[in-house]
Amino acid sequence: MKSPQAPVLPDHAPLRTASVHVETLGELLAHAAACGVGGLRFVDRDETAELVGWREFHERARTAAAGLTELGVRPGDRVGLVFPTGPGFFDAFFGAVLAGAVPVPLYPPVRLGRLAEYHRRTAGMLAAAGARLVLADARVRRLLGETLERTAPVLGCRTVGELPRGDAGGLAPPAARPGDLAMVQFSSGTTVDPKPVALSHRAVLAQTRVLDGCWPALLGAERPTGVSWLPLYHDMGLIGCIFPAMDLPSTVTLISPEAFVARPALWLRAISHYRAEISPAPNFAYGLAVHKVRDEEMQGVDLSCWRVALNGAEPVAPVVLRAFCDRFARWGFRPEALTPVYGLSEAALAVTFSDLDRPFTAARFERAALSERGEARPIGARATRGGADGGAGAEAGGDGGDGAAGIAGIDAAGGAGATAEAGRDGVELVSVGRPLPGFEVRVLPDPGDEDDLPPSPAGTARLPEGEVGRVWVRGPSLMEGYLGRPEATARVLRDGWLDTGDLGFLHGGELFLTGRAKDVVILRGRNHAPEEIEHAVWEVPGVRRGCVVAASWLPEDAESEQLVLLVERDLGAGDRAALPGEIAAGCARAVLAATGLSPDRVEVLEPGTLPRTSSGKLRRREALGRWLAGELVPPDPVTPLRLAAAFARSGLAHARRRLRGHGLGGGEEPQEA
Amino acid sequence: MTEDDILAGVEAVAREHLEVRLPLAPPMRLVEDLELDSIRLLTLAVEVENRFRVRLDEADDAAIETVGDLVGAVARKLPSDGRATAPSAGDASEPATGRPGPIE
Numbered sequence: 001m002k003s004p005q006a007p008v009l010p011d012h013a014p015l016r017t018a019s020v021h022v023e024t025l026g027e028l029l030a031h032a033a034a035c036g037v038g039g040l041r042f043v044d045r046d047e048t049a050e051l052v053g054w055r056e057f058h059e060r061a062r063t064a065a066a067g068l069t070e071l072g073v074r075p076g077d078r079v080g081l082v083f084p085t086g087p088g089f090f091d092a093f094f095g096a097v098l099a100g101a102v103p104v105p106l107y108p109p110v111r112l113g114r115l116a117e118y119h120r121r122t123a124g125m126l127a128a129a130g131a132r133l134v135l136a137d138a139r140v141r142r143l144l145g146e147t148l149e150r151t152a153p154v155l156g157c158r159t160v161g162e163l164p165r166g167d168a169g170g171l172a173p174p175a176a177r178p179g180d181l182a183m184v185q186f187s188s189g190t191t192v193d194p195k196p197v198a199l200s201h202r203a204v205l206a207q208t209r210v211l212d213g214c215w216p217a218l219l220g221a222e223r224p225t226g227v228s229w230l231p232l233y234h235d236m237g238l239i240g241c242i243f244p245a246m247d248l249p250s251t252v253t254l255i256s257p258e259a260f261v262a263r264p265a266l267w268l269r270a271i272s273h274y275r276a277e278i279s280p281a282p283n284f285a286y287g288l289a290v291h292k293v294r295d296e297e298m299q300g301v302d303l304s305c306w307r308v309a310l311n312g313a314e315p316v317a318p319v320v321l322r323a324f325c326d327r328f329a330r331w332g333f334r335p336e337a338l339t340p341v342y343g344l345s346e347a348a349l350a351v352t353f354s355d356l357d358r359p360f361t362a363a364r365f366e367r368a369a370l371s372e373r374g375e376a377r378p379i380g381a382r383a384t385r386g387g388a389d390g391g392a393g394a395e396a397g398g399d400g401g402d403g404a405a406g407i408a409g410i411d412a413a414g415g416a417g418a419t420a421e422a423g424r425d426g427v428e429l430v431s432v433g434r435p436l437p438g439f440e441v442r443v444l445p446d447p448g449d450e451d452d453l454p455p456s457p458a459g460t461a462r463l464p465e466g467e468v469g470r471v472w473v474r475g476p477s478l479m480e481g482y483l484g485r486p487e488a489t490a491r492v493l494r495d496g497w498l499d500t501g502d503l504g505f506l507h508g509g510e511l512f513l514t515g516r517a518k519d520v521v522i523l524r525g526r527n528h529a530p531e532e533i534e535h536a537v538w539e540v541p542g543v544r545r546g547c548v549v550a551a552s553w554l555p556e557d558a559e560s561e562q563l564v565l566l567v568e569r570d571l572g573a574g575d576r577a578a579l580p581g582e583i584a585a586g587c588a589r590a591v592l593a594a595t596g597l598s599p600d601r602v603e604v605l606e607p608g609t610l611p612r613t614s615s616g617k618l619r620r621r622e623a624l625g626r627w628l629a630g631e632l633v634p635p636d637p638v639t640p641l642r643l644a645a646a647f648a649r650s651g652l653a654h655a656r657r658r659l660r661g662h663g664l665g666g667g668e669e670p671q672e673a
Numbered sequence: 674m675t676e677d678d679i680l681a682g683v684e685a686v687a688r689e690h691l692e693v694r695l696p697l698a699p700p701m702r703l704v705e706d707l708e709l710d711s712i713r714l715l716t717l718a719v720e721v722e723n724r725f726r727v728r729l730d731e732a733d734d735a736a737i738e739t740v741g742d743l744v745g746a747v748a749r750k751l752p753s754d755g756r757a758t759a760p761s762a763g764d765a766s767e768p769a770t771g772r773p774g775p776i777e
Contacts, residue, residue: 045719045723109731109734109735110711110714110715111711111714111715111717111718111719111734112703112709112714112715112717112718112734112737112743113711113714113734114704115735139730139731139732140731142731142732143731143732143735258715258719259719261712261715261716261719262715262716262719262720262723263719524712588708589704589705589708592704592705592708592709592710593704593705595711596710596711596712596714597710597711598708598710
């Protein structure tokens, strides 16, 4: 049902930047409504469009908010949202905001997907967020039964239409303060360890203003418009696209992620038709467009309006950027539009942007120096410490950090089949640019072991340019913390800085990422907890329970991140041991069924191969690094004879440590040689 | 349209959009046997809908685990007057030329 359009002011109406009186999301919506310009345009797979203006959203939100208050939602209550892309999401989101509640966007079920896994995951997230109510789209709600049984939110689950009739003009809940929580977003949805990122109004608006500050100088246009197919439960989709459009205000055209994935041409056609200047997407989307869009679908399409093609949310592959430019130049795509960016949901969204009106920067660095010593030596430039770029050579205190394990993605994946020529040519990395206004980025030594707390920027000198280390950021849009997780929060928010868990170096003032210290698996722009993938295979016949590592990395010349599973096999009893091929196939199917992800590689290893800490914990990063370097081989076989000798020589404690180092927990029998 | 026609149509979608080249049989499970990940399941759902001009809703989705389930779900959604046209050889929904549908 199409809604009446809000009246539109003429183009020359003065731009109303967000005033100092807009300090909360509710005030942002009121501001957009008052300006009377812009809104959201929803385009479906048949390219039929429905425009809803900000003013109408504001009215609908006030009605919803009154209903929520009548239902018993109190300021500060978390409200889970399960909606596909559509006006309903925003009625629920802004309704919660105006009621003083804290919206928590969640994923709707995937098409033809496994509902059992969906229920477990969603229930976990609702519980972690402490949601008192779930608002859902009518069609989705029918499927949420099991989720709701598990979490039993106090106020149940409703559609917006089912909310009681409240008094929209009556007593409003007390206005939110800038320091109050505005919303919660999940950095990854898992059954094992969901991390709800809690963002204040102040943080969300700071991010919104920083983003909108980028456009005027570049575009000249006062109200640039955008197109996005990104899911609304993803930071780049919501904070990246919607709030900035409310701030200007202007219009964003939204396509559902399902429609995009099935037909990527919809994205490019919408940009062309609506003459949008801005559109963001994760790296894989650019690759999908290159491969799946047909020439016939591009008839009449003109991409010359597209001035800012942001590329973020996952590592950027230079081969994809070039392929995209080559393919779509014919239809007016400007290469300088490509803008790799970097951010994370713990910082609300963006931290660094590359130059908006220049083609992306990629540089080559000496392979051995990078992988063995964590030194970024540009090919062709004189590689002295401090270098021609200056950098912080005078402050070069501190250990360079163990860059080797951290840049596993650079190394042998390309090196394994690399020719001498490739070795000379080095490794190509894409810059993600410079810190946005108000943000700072520092590279610090990385301990190389996830069990050790990395040194924070307070009291530890930063590394000079050209040295790989751990990336720390500071800025106005950092999260308040992980909701209900003070220890996890204390590990990453320290002394006013955020430990991103990413590894990289600065070069010419620009940030280059080389890998991740944190264990998160990033595929198609989404974060996944490795435990979730690993647990899926523990019961596969032939797999040694608890001896599985899931990791992702971007191989050189690959278009997107690859998922690898490293699995120790259980030798079992005699001839009942499963064959490695069977184990690998079983693991791939189990992961697919549990997570919808398809591993690119499953490597079956001998028992005791995966590296562990002294306390027996699996070291994922080291496992990935060693595997890429071709170094994962089983340790010396432990025979009863050797074991006895070890006990005799060095005492019980030493022998126990050695047993654990081979992946043999307490009480397990040693393996035969 | 018979269920065999629908199965042939689903096979065509799988071939054209998912590069699944083996003949499909009703007992085949979408995840375990065809090894479709979440993106490919989505693509299958959307392209089958486009081809047969039906919409499967979330309740239908939840009950579909095999090729046979999918064929049955499509069959239930098709008009029952027996006059439904067979799917075209190519994509059921041809993209419009550069200008999308009615816009304000």
